[in-house]
Amino acid sequence: MKIKLISLLCVVSLLMLCGCSGYREADNGYIVTAIGFDGNEDFKVSVEVVTAGGSELRSEPKSEVISGKGNSPMEAVFSLNSKISKNLVFDHCTALLIGKNLSGKKLEEVLKYGKEIKELNFAIDMFMCENAEDLLNESESVSVARGFDIAANLKETKSETGIDYQNKFYEIYMEYNAGKSYSFPYLKVKNERIIIDGESVFKENKEKAHFTNEEALLYSFIKNNNNGGKIFLGEEFADISHSHCSLNNGGEYTVNLSIKQKSKKFSKIFKKRVEKMLGKHKEELNFSSDKIKLKERDGI
Amino acid sequence: MNDYSGLLLSDNFQKNLDLFKEIFKKDDMLRVRIANLGDSNKKLAFLFFDGMVNGSLVDESLIRSCVTAVNVPENADIVYLSNRVLYSAELAKTKKVSDILASILNGDTAVIFENSCEALTVNTKGWRTRGIEEPTDERVLQGPREGFDEAAILNLAMIRRKLQTPDLCIESAKLGRRTKTAIYYVYLESLVNRKCLREIKKRIETIDIDGILDSNYISEFVRDSKHSLFKTIGSTERPDIIAARLLEGRIAIVVDGTPVVITVPYLFSENFQSDEDYYLNYMVASVGRALRYICFFLSISIPAIFIALTTFHIQLLPTAFMLTVSELRSGVPFPSIIECLSLVLIFEILKETGLRNPQSLGAALSIVGGLVVGQTAVEARIMSAPMLIAVSLSEVTGLMTPRLKGAVFYMRILLAIASSLMGLYGYMIVVSLFAVSVLDIKSVGIDYTSSLKNPSFQRMKDTFFRTSWRSMIKRPDFNHNIIRNRRKYEN
Numbered sequence: 142m143k144i145k146l147i148s149l150l151c152v153v154s155l156l157m158l159c160g161c162s163g164y165r166e167a168d169n170g171y172i173v174t175a176i177g178f179d180g181n182e183d184f185k186v187s188v189e190v191v192t193a194g195g196s197e198l199r200s201e202p203k204s205e206v207i208s209g210k211g212n213s214p215m216e217a218v219f220s221l222n223s224k225i226s227k228n229l230v231f232d233h234c235t236a237l238l239i240g241k242n243l244s245g246k247k248l249e250e251v252l253k254y255g256k257e258i259k260e261l262n263f264a265i266d267m268f269m270c271e272n273a274e275d276l277l278n279e280s281e282s283v284s285v286a287r288g289f290d291i292a293a294n295l296k297e298t299k300s301e302t303g304i305d306y307q308n309k310f311y312e313i314y315m316e317y318n319a320g321k322s323y324s325f326p327y328l329k330v331k332n333e334r335i336i337i338d339g340e341s342v343f344k345e346n347k348e349k350a351h352f353t354n355e356e357a358l359l360y361s362f363i364k365n366n367n368n369g370g371k372i373f374l375g376e377e378f379a380d381i382s383h384s385h386c387s388l389n390n391g392g393e394y395t396v397n398l399s400i401k402q403k404s405k406k407f408s409k410i411f412k413k414r415v416e417k418m419l420g421k422h423k424e425e426l427n428f429s430s431d432k433i434k435l436k437e438r439d440g441i
Numbered sequence: 442m443n444d445y446s447g448l449l450l451s452d453n454f455q456k457n458l459d460l461f462k463e464i465f466k467k468d469d470m471l472r473v474r475i476a477n478l479g480d481s482n483k484k485l486a487f488l489f490f491d492g493m494v495n496g497s498l499v500d501e502s503l504i505r506s507c508v509t510a511v512n513v514p515e516n517a518d519i520v521y522l523s524n525r526v527l528y529s530a531e532l533a534k535t536k537k538v539s540d541i542l543a544s545i546l547n548g549d550t551a552v553i554f555e556n557s558c559e560a561l562t563v564n565t566k567g568w569r570t571r572g573i574e575e576p577t578d579e580r581v582l583q584g585p586r587e588g589f590d591e592a593a594i595l596n597l598a599m600i601r602r603k604l605q606t607p608d609l610c611i612e613s614a615k616l617g618r619r620t621k622t623a624i625y626y627v628y629l630e631s632l633v634n635r636k637c638l639r640e641i642k643k644r645i646e647t648i649d650i651d652g653i654l655d656s657n658y659i660s661e662f663v664r665d666s667k668h669s670l671f672k673t674i675g676s677t678e679r680p681d682i683i684a685a686r687l688l689e690g691r692i693a694i695v696v697d698g699t700p701v702v703i704t705v706p707y708l709f710s711e712n713f714q715s716d717e718d719y720y721l722n723y724m725v726a727s728v729g730r731a732l733r734y735i736c737f738f739l740s741i742s743i744p745a746i747f748i749a750l751t752t753f754h755i756q757l758l759p760t761a762f763m764l765t766v767s768e769l770r771s772g773v774p775f776p777s778i779i780e781c782l783s784l785v786l787i788f789e790i791l792k793e794t795g796l797r798n799p800q801s802l803g804a805a806l807s808i809v810g811g812l813v814v815g816q817t818a819v820e821a822r823i824m825s826a827p828m829l830i831a832v833s834l835s836e837v838t839g840l841m842t843p844r845l846k847g848a849v850f851y852m853r854i855l856l857a858i859a860s861s862l863m864g865l866y867g868y869m870i871v872v873s874l875f876a877v878s879v880l881d882i883k884s885v886g887i888d889y890t891s892s893l894k895n896p897s898f899q900r901m902k903d904t905f906f907r908t909s910w911r912s913m914i915k916r917p918d919f920n921h922n923i924i925r926n927r928r929k930y931e932n
Binding site for chain 1: 577751752755760761763766767768770771772773776777861864872874
């Protein structure tokens with residue numbers, strides 16, 4: 142009996158000691174749906190927040206963009222916080238935008254900041270754009286918030302093209318830490334809507350290449366992160382159901398493709414396209430066209 | 442207080458009468474009728490309490506038969522009286538004053554005979570009872586509608602009518618120094634767990650209290666895990682339920698003066714059984730049974746999980762839902778836990794007042810409760826609509842398990858507090874503690890969760906669902922040494 146009482150007391154004390162860390166009421170914060178970093182000389186952070194209707198019942202939630210500046214990402218976020226009355230809640234943040242003018246050490250600082258703050262989800266999607274603040278301000282949201290639009294757009298593009306962008310924060314951070322190249326889907330505003338227009342490839346925190354959507358698909362075959370897709374060959378689309386790239390001991394790349402349509406010309410055209418792309422981005426991609434062999438496997 | 446134990450009647454008729462008059466000198470309900478035995482000079486005194494006896498029985502079977510006795514011999518004594526004169530199915534002879542007192546206080550009539558140090562006590566009980574009614578808290582759609590009443594003798598008769606077997610054993614005892622309440626142990630000789638029987642008798646014998654007015658007095662004295670939220674002693678007002686439990690090897694304790702009969706041992710799975718589970722088709726009954734388990738879990742968990750998700754784990758909620766909750770909660774001045782506890786309290790108050798108020802006030806009360814709590818509080822931003830929905834859902838689902846209403850109330854509050862302190866971690870810690878405590882409970886030495894441990898199809902036949910009577914061929918195995926097979930008298 143004594144032992145039970147003591148155990149109960151310990152558990153209750155544990156509950157009390159844990160206090161209220163992490164406790165916050167549902168209406169006690171602004172929900173951030175997208176965050177963007179820009180900056181030439183200093184850092185500028187822009188967040189899109191969604192607020193509840195307020196005093197009116199059943200009013201539509203609305204989104205707005207707030208910005209802050211500072212010498213570091215943390216300072217910029219701090220200055221942003223000082224402008225608002227409630228805390229920022231990052232649990233539903235779906236997009237992290239990096240402005241094109243943010244490169245080198247500044248990009249490194251942003252990546253480190255993203256790792257340090259606990260509120261930001263490690264699986265958040267990262268994107269590149271010309272200017273994050275402008276992108277958020279100039280576009281109109283289709284759904285509740287632009288952050289959700291960007292996430293929906295990404296999902297749609299992935300399913301249509303078959304590209305697996307590998308643009309999660311933890312994926313990019315791991316590649317950056319290993320000194321490898323990493324890429325972001327590139328966003329731009331078209332007719333007041335945010336669209337994905339290609340991919341930006343980075344290495345050592347500098348942009349090395351910018352692919353169009355088609356090049357991004359080809360690149361994904363070589364990077365081995367592809368679940369199939371369509372490649373336009375000028376006259377027809379080649380419907381690729383599966384691809385696999387391997388490197389043998391001799392340093393040769395072998396790309397195996399499963400093509401849904403039978404096309405005799407395909408391998409020639411595909412290789413030419415790859416060579417053209419590789420020629421354009423030879424140094425960054427670290428591939429050599431004569432070390433690529435294509436094996437065609439006709440699908441059903 | 443003198444219980445007159447050890448005091449015996451004397452030979453002196455007047456002295457005996459004076460003794461009883463002295464004992465009850467402040468009780469105007471005692472009646473003393475003195476008469477002669479037939480045409481002899483031998484005097485008799487009939488002592489009884491007005492209102493406790495059947496008047497016509499006393500008049501016709503006792504007084505009249507004594508007064509109109511003929512050819513009374515000179516040496517007529519108490520034996521002659523009992524064998525030749527009195528018309529009565531049940532009478533006893535005693536010398537002890539305490540026995541006579543106990544009998545007449547129970548509605549019998551004492552007959553004191555001149556020159557005899559013995560008296561006769563004749564069964565003339567005639568107090569009024571409520572009659573057989575359907576218990577209000579245990580209504581069924583289909584099945585028997587009899588219910589016990591306050592007279593233990595009648596209750597025992599109802600049980601005996603269900604179990605017409607010489608295997609039925611009824612042992613009596615008295616409890617309560619002043620009330621001397623009669624209690625009866627009822628069980629089936631060939632099915633009962635003797636260890637349980639010995640244990641329960643031992644516990645009841647140690648009860649020292651001045652009065653037992655209800656079976657709950659006994660329950661609280663003898664129960665295992667005295668501070669546990671879960672009841673370990675069953676209770677019912679229905680004779681068919683008692684019969685069913687006796688057929689499973691349980692022991693029933695009938696207490697005079699209350700229609701509630703208690704049974705031991707009582708298992709955790711019985712909290713989810715309904716009286717009519719066995720009178721409806723097994724498929725229908727199984728749905729109800731499964732629903733009760735689900736509703737129990739929902740009832741204790743909904744407020745706690747809602748608080749945990751909206752205060753600690755908002756990343757788990759869909760954004761649209763989160764925005765709705767945030768919008769509906771804006772402007773509410775109280776933290777979520779205060780809102781929740783206040784609503785739980787309000788609902789409990791409404792339930793209690795609804796139970797105890799006259800029916801004429803019921804409609805007004807429901808309007809007040811619904812309007813005040815449901816609409817006005819939300820519009821005034823004192824409460825938020827999502828919390829009101831969560832607590833209401835929790836209360837409604839709690840009504841599915843009436844046997845657990847006390848446990849559900851406490852568990853709901855403790856889980857909500859734990860969630861408000863530590864989120865889902867706190868919820869899981871408290872749920873684990875509850876699970877450990879339930880697993881630790883015993884009911885008269887039998888594991889409380891014996892039907893849920895080591896699950897097998899045989900054990901599950903009457904827990905989460907009920908199979909057809911065709912396949913329920915064995916009794917539950919919590920009573921280890923009883924005949925398991927329902928169909929034949931074999932092990």
